[in-house]
Amino acid sequence: MTVEDVMRNDKGPALMLANEAVVRGALEADVKVVAFYPGSPTSEILDTFGELKDHFGNYKMHISSNEKVALETAAGASMAGQRSFASMKSVGMNVASDSMFSIGYTGLNAGCVCLIADDPHAHSSQSEEDGRFYGEAAYVPMLEPSTAQEALDMTKWAFEVSEKHKTLVIIRTTTRVNHQRGMVTLGELNRTPFKKNKWKDIKGPYYTVGSVARALKAKLLEKKEALRKDFEKTKFNKVVPGSGNVGILTAGVCSLYVAEAKQNLGLDLPVFKLGTLFPLPEKKLSEFIKSLSTLIVVEELTPYLETRIAAIAHTANPSLNIIGKRSGHFSEMLEYNVPIVEKVLAKVMDKKISLDYDAVLKKAEKLKKILPERPPIFCPGCPHRGTLWAFRQALQQLRIRDKIVFNNDIGCYSMAFLPPNEFSDSMLAMGASLGVSAGMELALEDKVIAMVGDSTLYHAALPGIVNLIHHHSNVTLFVMDNSVTAMTGQQFNPNSPFEAGGTPARKINMEKMFEALGADKVVLVDPYETRDCVGPMKEAIQSDGFSVIISRRDCALYGDREKKKRGEKIVPSENVKDTCRAIHSCIREFYCPAITIDESDSKMVIHQDLCDGCLECRQVCPVDSPRHMEVKQ
Amino acid sequence: MKKPNGTFNIMFAGVGGQGLMLLSSILGKAAVDTGLKVMTGEQHGLSQRQGSIYVHFRVGNPISPLIPYGKADMMIAMEATEALRYIEYLKEDGVVIMSNRIMPSVNETEQVALDKEKQTKYLTVEEIEKQIRKVTKNVILLDSLELAIQAGNARTENSVLIGATAACKDFPIPAEEVRKAVLALVPPKTVKANSKAFDLGREAGSTCLGT
Numbered sequence: 120m121t122v123e124d125v126m127r128n129d130k131g132p133a134l135m136l137a138n139e140a141v142v143r144g145a146l147e148a149d150v151k152v153v154a155f156y157p158g159s160p161t162s163e164i165l166d167t168f169g170e171l172k173d174h175f176g177n178y179k180m181h182i183s184s185n186e187k188v189a190l191e192t193a194a195g196a197s198m199a200g201q202r203s204f205a206s207m208k209s210v211g212m213n214v215a216s217d218s219m220f221s222i223g224y225t226g227l228n229a230g231c232v233c234l235i236a237d238d239p240h241a242h243s244s245q246s247e248e249d250g251r252f253y254g255e256a257a258y259v260p261m262l263e264p265s266t267a268q269e270a271l272d273m274t275k276w277a278f279e280v281s282e283k284h285k286t287l288v289i290i291r292t293t294t295r296v297n298h299q300r301g302m303v304t305l306g307e308l309n310r311t312p313f314k315k316n317k318w319k320d321i322k323g324p325y326y327t328v329g330s331v332a333r334a335l336k337a338k339l340l341e342k343k344e345a346l347r348k349d350f351e352k353t354k355f356n357k358v359v360p361g362s363g364n365v366g367i368l369t370a371g372v373c374s375l376y377v378a379e380a381k382q383n384l385g386l387d388l389p390v391f392k393l394g395t396l397f398p399l400p401e402k403k404l405s406e407f408i409k410s411l412s413t414l415i416v417v418e419e420l421t422p423y424l425e426t427r428i429a430a431i432a433h434t435a436n437p438s439l440n441i442i443g444k445r446s447g448h449f450s451e452m453l454e455y456n457v458p459i460v461e462k463v464l465a466k467v468m469d470k471k472i473s474l475d476y477d478a479v480l481k482k483a484e485k486l487k488k489i490l491p492e493r494p495p496i497f498c499p500g501c502p503h504r505g506t507l508w509a510f511r512q513a514l515q516q517l518r519i520r521d522k523i524v525f526n527n528d529i530g531c532y533s534m535a536f537l538p539p540n541e542f543s544d545s546m547l548a549m550g551a552s553l554g555v556s557a558g559m560e561l562a563l564e565d566k567v568i569a570m571v572g573d574s575t576l577y578h579a580a581l582p583g584i585v586n587l588i589h590h591h592s593n594v595t596l597f598v599m600d601n602s603v604t605a606m607t608g609q610q611f612n613p614n615s616p617f618e619a620g621g622t623p624a625r626k627i628n629m630e631k632m633f634e635a636l637g638a639d640k641v642v643l644v645d646p647y648e649t650r651d652c653v654g655p656m657k658e659a660i661q662s663d664g665f666s667v668i669i670s671r672r673d674c675a676l677y678g679d680r681e682k683k684k685r686g687e688k689i690v691p692s693e694n695v696k697d698t699c700r701a702i703h704s705c706i707r708e709f710y711c712p713a714i715t716i717d718e719s720d721s722k723m724v725i726h727q728d729l730c731d732g733c734l735e736c737r738q739v740c741p742v743d744s745p746r747h748m749e750v751k752q
Numbered sequence: 753m754k755k756p757n758g759t760f761n762i763m764f765a766g767v768g769g770q771g772l773m774l775l776s777s778i779l780g781k782a783a784v785d786t787g788l789k790v791m792t793g794e795q796h797g798l799s800q801r802q803g804s805i806y807v808h809f810r811v812g813n814p815i816s817p818l819i820p821y822g823k824a825d826m827m828i829a830m831e832a833t834e835a836l837r838y839i840e841y842l843k844e845d846g847v848v849i850m851s852n853r854i855m856p857s858v859n860e861t862e863q864v865a866l867d868k869e870k871q872t873k874y875l876t877v878e879e880i881e882k883q884i885r886k887v888t889k890n891v892i893l894l895d896s897l898e899l900a901i902q903a904g905n906a907r908t909e910n911s912v913l914i915g916a917t918a919a920c921k922d923f924p925i926p927a928e929e930v931r932k933a934v935l936a937l938v939p940p941k942t943v944k945a946n947s948k949a950f951d952l953g954r955e956a957g958s959t960c961l962g963t
Contacts, residue, residue: 121777132784133784134780134781134783134784134790136794159796160796162796163796242795266791295793295817295818298793298794298795298796299791299792299793299794299817300776300780300790300791300792300794300817301790301791301792301814301817302784302789302790302791372816372817375815375816375817376816376818378815378816379815379816379820382815383820456818456820457816457818457820458820458821461820474820474821474822474823476820476821476822479821479822479840480821480840482840482886482887483821483839483840483887484840486836486839486883486884486886486887487836487837487839487883489836489875489879489880489883490833490836490837490875491833491856491857491859491860491863491875492857492859493767493802493803493804493833493834493837493857493859494803494857494859495803496802496803496857496858498769498801498802499801499802676801703865703866706858706861706862706865707862707865707866710858710862711858712801712802712855712857712858714858714861715856715861715874716861716864716865718864718870718873718874721865721870726855728906729769729801729802729855
């Protein structure tokens, strides 16, 4: 909706998702090369750049095979004199960090900014990782915005900081910033044409090892102090004046909860709203805490700010009473909100809370007892549902359900850990199922099975696969090939014949690749021919060595969109009640949200507005009861 | 807006794939075109369909993206069970505009199927409404699908709900601005049906609340 606002030429107000504001900021900074791997809560940054690529035509874009490649792409472009940008989710930086630490040492040339997004509450991540430590650990400056406006302004400023100090700059966000829509005043958009440079005009050494590294480290420490000096003066480290000797230190979205809680309680406490997480503006912070008796630190996840301000207070104000996580007032768990912050402020300041939030929650809890759960589930038409059903049949027929270990991986198919499948003896990180399988295969008598999607396959699974084949390991790998990176919004990946913006790209030939690597067996199945999948799956599972089952069918969301583009109709299915014998395989063993039950006769009903017409349910039905609507007479 | 800080809070609830984000965009556009400030906390992420989703929508002088518990002036639910799922956000006697539509989860369907005695039934709209009425008397229950079909297009349920929203007397955005935003953002071919759907919703909304 607001992509139109991102490309506006005027400087007026706009309502924007913070992720879109980041794109706008980078465009206003005349970014020239952008590279990404999608991941919530950052995917809309990639999607917006992709959508606008042809409109502007003056920046280059890659959806990279993983986050490390994305960051290296941005770094390479910066070395070559082009302003560049990358974004990734918290755990993505774990993948990219190997290069990030070296980039800290070598420094860069043109402005280079990388956004990383933490996910307190683990809404869509495997952990509540706190990425704030990366800045300090790698000597890379780190900024943290709180609103859409700040997201725009800081992104733009980050390019200046990067270019001035010849360093990568990281912008750290959290889910509630990325997915916050707010008012933004647009800045000037002066895009210049894309022009390639000549290496001889701009070249610089970008390597680090041994004595070179030691020399670079000394310079890096000087760079850190130069950055700190600038950060002492930036408007993004803001003191909101107030009265009394109790103050608050906060950053990011928590600063908004603090402002609202203060208003609810009628408090006038001074607040230090921090915008630079590393290096910290130590002088300005010292000044702020000097006259305080108590400092309340409001931050999600680890006590990152709390421990650092305690160190600063050690010299600036040794008697300062610090209220935070270590005092037991705040938790390291989950994400915060206004009620959490308001409760602590009310307690410390001896004020009456604006509403008894606990009573509201307690009452709601009671009222909600009648509600059935609505856990995440595969979409109607999802090929994974059929693949996993067929796999269960194969295990049942081979009588080995209790003689296998199943290593799951990251993608939509992660949901295989839920009923009715419950396949997930391990699930750690992108591509980890292969490495874990190597260890389990050494240690267990059981059959070892791993599962990855096509995007995960090319992201981080390949080294694990090469390792298994090299060691003659006895492992079966499922590749859930749905042709796109489905979970994050169906982006293209090396398994797609397209790249960002729909430009044609080369699709990696998966079967040939496995063959060339020396896989002992590769079988290809179509999950929509669900019953026919069982035989080949059994064969692959029983064969010796490294076997691969490629289950290939477009992601239903992606496939339907493509169908609509081609003008094809999506024909839903219906259950033929005369045939249906209320066996309920379609319900107990299949879990399709388009399927419900008619309470009057206990027979299955397909909701036509939800149904995708995949007819996997017909394959699962012992009496072939569901059929396409158009088959009717 | 008679609130001390001048912010009107709306909680949107629904099921993935119902078009909740479009609904929120429409109200966002209407608010901005009226000169009001907006801040939202949205749920993106897993792009799967049929999961529970919400948008915190704050208009006036919003400070933070999430509505505190018990402080939503209004809830707009495109699916009935989802209205109850986020009931902790609604203030006492806040307005609930909800579709009577229920999309049962697979877990519930399995429980109904497994009960050989046929005693386990699906949760009904009446049961849900009864619970919600323990927090507020201002419930507008709409047969949104029926009204959408009356408007000439079954896919205009969102406009029905938005029409009902605009009928509420405390709602800070003028109804005609909301209509304009609806018509600007829906597919061009469906403008007529959406306009009709908006009116039907508005009518139903004012009848329910007696405004």
